[in-house]
Amino acid sequence: MAFGLLAAACGGGSDSDSGDNGGGDAPVATEAAADDGGDAAEPAANDDVAEAGSQAEGDVDTEAAEAATSAIYGGDIAVGLEAEAVGLRPWEDTCASPCYNIMVTIYDKLLEKDAEGQLQPWLAESISPNDDFTAWTMTLRPDITFHNGVELTAQTIADMFPIQAAGTVAAGQVSASNLTGVEATGDLEVTYTLSSANAAFPAYLERAPMGMVFDPAAAVADPDGYSTAPVGTGPFVIESRDLDNETKVVRNDNYWNSDADGNQLPYLDSISFRPIPDEGTRLDAVLSGTVDAMQSLRQGTIRDARADGTLSLYEQQGNNVGGGMFNVLLAPYDDVRVRKGLTHLNSQDNVIEALGGTGISLPGTQFFSPDSVWYSEKVAAAWPQFDFEAGVALLTEYVNDAARSDGKAVGDKIDVELSCPPDPTLIAAMQVIEQVWSQSELVNVSLTQFDQQTHINKAIGDEHQAHCWRFSDDNDPSTTFGSGNAPPTAEIAAANGLDGIVSPINWPNYFKLENFAATQVAIGTDDFDTRFAAYESIMMDYAENVPLWYSGHTATMIATNSKLDGVVGWHLPQGGDLGVGQQGAEGRWLEVFISE
Template identity: 45%
Template sequence: MRKRRSLFKILSLFFAFALLAVACGDSGSDSDATGTTATTAADSGGGGGDTASTTTAATAPSTTNTPITEAETGPTYGGTLVVATEAEAAGWAPWQDPCSAPCVNVHRALYDQLLELNADGQIVGYAAEGIEPNADLTEWTLTLRDGIKFHDGTDLTADTVVEAYDMFQKDGAITSGIYGAAGVTSVEKVDDMTVKYVLSSGNAGFPDILTGVAGRIFSVEAAKADPEGFSANPVGSGPFVFGTWDRDNKLTLTRNPDYWRTDPDGNQLPYLDELIFRPIPDETTRLQSVIAGDVDVAQTLRQSTIRDAKAEGDSLNLLLFQGNNSGGAIFNVLEPPVDDVRVRQGLAWAMDQDLLIDILGGKGISDKASQFFSPDSPWFSQKVADMFPNNDVTKAIPLLQEYVDDPARSDGKAPGDPIEVEFNCPPDPSLIQLSQGYQQLWEGTGLVKVNLNQVEQAAHISNAVGSPDTDPPFRGDFMINCWRVGGQGDPAAILGPAFAPVEASPVNFTNFFDPAMFDLLNQAKATADFDTRYGLYEEVMTILAEQVPVVYTGYTATALITRPNVEGIGGWHVPNGDLGQGFPNAEGRYVEAFLTEG
């Protein structure tokens, strides 16, 4: 029984991070799974309070991003907003149902967060007034905001948070891995409105997870009454109440008349009477729906759709976001020939990111990537950007040739034989073209043969994690996978599990482990001093640039495409009056959305 429970915990951890680093070079994933992508981060309803001043990687916008600004006109009440998303969700229970970017749009309307990110990337209070650590960062004390009620009339109290963790989140298919990776050992009640999170070791990035799914509050009474049925009939405390759900067709939410928040001018929130979500998987159909006025907002994680929406001119508004999430490929460093750093470096030097971005329709939209952090992140390193190998075939060929001529080459082939690699990617049309781009570039060296394999998404992810019965466990069953890396969160939440010891972390998909680098990661996690942490993470990214377990296609551009009469999505507020983080990864917040005439 103990072995089965341990395996469940491991798989839960994998599942949470698979949502973050899910396969695909162009399609999106849930950065929200570990907080606001791995990260996973007052006053209308009470006193506002910032948390311990924690900064994440979601900061000032790049030239690609739409600025976060308040609505140009005053709000109007009433009306129905229809949002088209790229996919349906399996269910709506935060602790057990996977929730990628389309689902997060719904979650943010149904549920309140304990903590949230403001437009400057600081973690601030939302349903909680704030959070404070002890001296060694092993205990974090959270003060809840008074007067918040769930849609069933029950109150948010410390008991709610403790019971949610003990009865649901601690063992939930999604939240178990998130809390486990953060080192949470218990959640304890201090008084009626205060809880304490106890960690196994210091973790400066802990508040980050409470800005995402692990910090999404729900009615424990409703969950206890019907744990299985909660997925189809969720009860939160957010601005909208769950109405009717016609799966794969239409989800209707209605205005919460008793919502605890007002806007900065004292107007009761939300403004809309009704919020409808319609899953429309086909990109062209979804875009045409907003062009035709059948829907008001269309969500996209595709550069090519953004390109086509831009071509419509002023008839549409685009809320563009490009953060730390990037598409690329991961190498299984336990698998010859990519177990040899010369091969990985050679393949990296042979890549042309401009060409690959163009293939995805992202020319002029997506930027080239060199690391887990984008240029507008406080963790970005220009030193790493300058050193990462890319687009110089004259440097690729000597490295690859050296391996080809090595009589002790790891793939067991004879000296002089070409290098042969397997490149796997889901059978999406744009990803097939992307795979062919990789093939063209790598075979262009004259030293590499690339076999392309189309693998369905579920199998693609399963192959990356592998089996607990292999040696080492979860070593994966692939050589090179197209993949997605990074996220809008604290580096401790993203890099630590991704490069932990292979046998201890099924989300170390590359199987790359460097003891010295892991020590740097642990040092960075244990201090709250930004300059110290920055230096340590720069050392980590330097090692990754040298060892190349990951290569990058480019940062991922996302967008919410709206009709001109839609306001308030691009500039909502947190309870202390700050502007919120906007629309990361095409994840909208509709608490201040409204419709103008026209």
Template identity: 45%
Template sequence: MTSIPGARPNRSARRLAVGLTALALAATAACGGSGGDDEEEAGGAATLATDNPEPTGEPQEGGSITVALEGESNGWLPGTSAAAAPGYNVLYSIYDPLIMQTAEGTYEPYLAESIEPNEDFTSWTMKLREGVTFHDGSPLTAEVIAQNLAILKEPTSNVAGALAEVTGATAVDPLTVRYDLAAPNAAFPALLTTTPGMPFSMENYNALGKDGANAEPVGTGPFVFEEWRRDDQLTVTANESYWGSDLGLGPYLDEITFRPIPDEDSRLQSLLSGDVDAFQTLRQSVIRQAQEEAADGGMALHTFLGNNAGNSIFNTLVPPLDDPRVRQALTHAVDQEQLIEVLGGTGISPPQTQFFSEESPYYSEAVAEAYPDYDPEKAEQLLQEYIDDPQRSDGLPVGSPIAIEYNCQPDPSLVELSQAYQAFWSNVGVDVSLNAVDQASHIQNAIGSPATDPPFKGDFTANCWRSGSQNDPYIVLRNEFGPVAKQPLNFTNYTSDVIDEQLQVLATTQDLETRKEAVEKIGLDLAENVPQLWTGATATLIGTRPELQNVSGWELPSGAEGIGTGLFTGGTALWGQTWLADAE
């Protein structure tokens, strides 16, 4: 990765239509690569068959909008915030990531100016942009990055596991920082696209402490935090001193109010009634409703379908789900197509069998064939083996029935999904109790506490969930299956020698074919041991009033087209680069 020029041609002259971006993404995935570096990093995303409207006219300044999000987050400080897709809409407004992903799946500097590895990928040297300041006026320096890293690596940080291999960050000079790694990581820049790469003000942190900075965040981003009323709304205003303004990166809007509205139908109706200007959803049935409502032109739809997918995660450290026979049985017991139908995703959400969609170069047909199919008789056989085993892990007498708890959010469509799981599993003799849990608690329960044995064991048995993203396979799979005591993002607590060996391969090469083979071996291990039960690929949507422009298209400082609403897990926008056509 080389240095990026600080200036570029006129923004609108280089903007690609979002529809063309979708074709480019699909072509990149289908071709698989001619051996170039660009294709080696390709994320393989594809859009839904719905028009993603391109901007009309030049950007306009001014105006305020309200964005309805799927749920609330526990705060906004990197390493402390347990934000999912809805929360990242806020985070990318307040903070800038050091690195961002392009539409082609490659990684380029964003807040950083350049980043370069040494020969064996054990050290990465990053240059920062000159003159960047945080919202409180303090400068962004290499020393701040080093201090941020020390906080992010603390045992209580929820990104400590993702940063475990980073031994430290050294300020070489005021604007140059060197990350030193204990082991090679050819995909290290991809790690800096989310919270591990979002610099935060040390002055604010030192003044308010961790809890205070989590509630009153200070970043370098296009918007400045103003107020947060938990479970009600969070307000940000335009950063008048934004470093990216001269590069055409915004901000154009004066103010954004983010409102958590957990009920899916209420969120859609809030847009239709004019109470909000945009809403975000990952619920398939709501996407279908939105498509119907948008037919008269009263709503613009920005959609994305990539690697993220719905599933259920099993806590493999908790009996009886610590036994692979039980996990296999629960997977054989459910009909994916029926679960997708319950969520309203038929025709929108294809069945999933692995972390990568069919459009991804990392998709494996062998893994798809190995994944447990719908076979209730096989499920009953496996369960009976466990029930009759004198060494069964739950310690109950031979012949005792199996009981599990299943947690999910209280949204009506997810209640129906939970009930469908309950019916399928009850049909093969499993006693299933259902618990409704709000989103913030749902995430925190999955992460668990550093005080448990082992740390971050999680406080659940089985959860409805989503997994996968457009990020590099090494980053995705290492986070999902890293050491339990060190990786809070390993929600299933599943590890294996096969995965550890193949992660090492992914860490030490950028050769696409070698990496694909490693991903396939990991996928085959997961298909056999099923720490996750997949349902369907998660189509995502940001619906807006038509006047709100450039929601699914944005640029990096180089002028390269960004990954659009496929950012993070989907349903996330860079609101700093959006504008209102009727701002005047």
């Protein structure tokens, strides 16, 4: 997704030619390449909870590194994705990892992250706040044009704002960021005005809904067509889009960015992105040369790719955790006894084993990985661990309650629809959960599978019940927690005195005024301890009221054949410092090249 809460799910595609050198032989001197590389109400603390900074034995994060060889221009490659992108409009279309791989070739971001994970200018040259963080002034780089020849100016950013404010995805982020106005205060100077302080506002300019720059005039002229014919300033231009088959982008000959020696980027002639939903088929495709690279967010695929040993692997396991969510606006999930009871009946170790992640992924207890600065041992100890008897006790209490919210007779089992996309490892994981829930003899479980687009759309339309999902990312927590804890409906907003503040991406539809207030405290200061305490309080509430459940922290991977280089060797503009590499299987392809 275009922000913190990213959809879980899976992304066969058709065969195509593998990439080659395309005859290009002009050396580009970028040295480089990457490493391959209790009781029911109050559950007891788990003595085995991982301490901050610990990792699963197989958790390997590939760091950004200079390329091993000198870059060469030319060549065409194909990349296998886990799913088709729902659309390519940053303000309107939900965007998970597969979508980001495509969109980052077409659109530039205002800000990017360096190898240390710190935000740095990209299309922007600088950004700075006023004293109380209620206004931010940004200066854009000069002499940048869109693919259609239109010049990028400060007015472009201002004209993007009303489109973003009305966008299905961006509107929630605009609201969560406290942004109320964007004004061109110079030819290349943009002033962002906020309704209240947001010390973390720049983090919103690194993700798709607000940070990817598009041509607003073209977007207004044909908002539907823009999804298949987007116009950005990025290193590649879209050539064709055949949904569920292939999206092809070709080199932008007028791209503004260059490498350290002044050689214009990008290096490749074209990239074809192909949705291949089945994990085994996608891995086989890169092993056979049908595609040159693939991305995956499945532990089992990473295990199999490691075992093969012939591919270059770029891995990361950050602040993204798998699991699922309950739609708390629907019975019986509106009752915490049901949510917590079902969570106690979630055997995380067995689910991770079914996913192929044993030795790779740690069980999750919160949005943050144990090696994150935001990780809380207090939250880890409070999370409802697997406890069959505690789960049965809570569900029994609900089932025997004459006032139970689902309207069924006392003693009747509860009905649960457990849904996930039809990837074999996901199906296996859901079967593990279904078996334990059914063994309680208190739950009728219906397993359903939908393709990723349908799976996401059901969540957007609040049609889901118990829905597998992924949560969080490695951006500042504000981008996840702000929209994720805002009122999910206009009625809930009005009842809490928050008229006009509605987030369609509060996926579980769980709202607590104290949590929303904590998000505002967290963005009102740049003091880390204050911000940590605010986010910890929200995670503690999740541990108590359980609007979602966790399996394990998400291991991610981009795997390529041995000919591709520069995968984690991309730099900040004009040959600056190294960028963050590849996080969340979101590839940056502008400095990838085919080595000899």
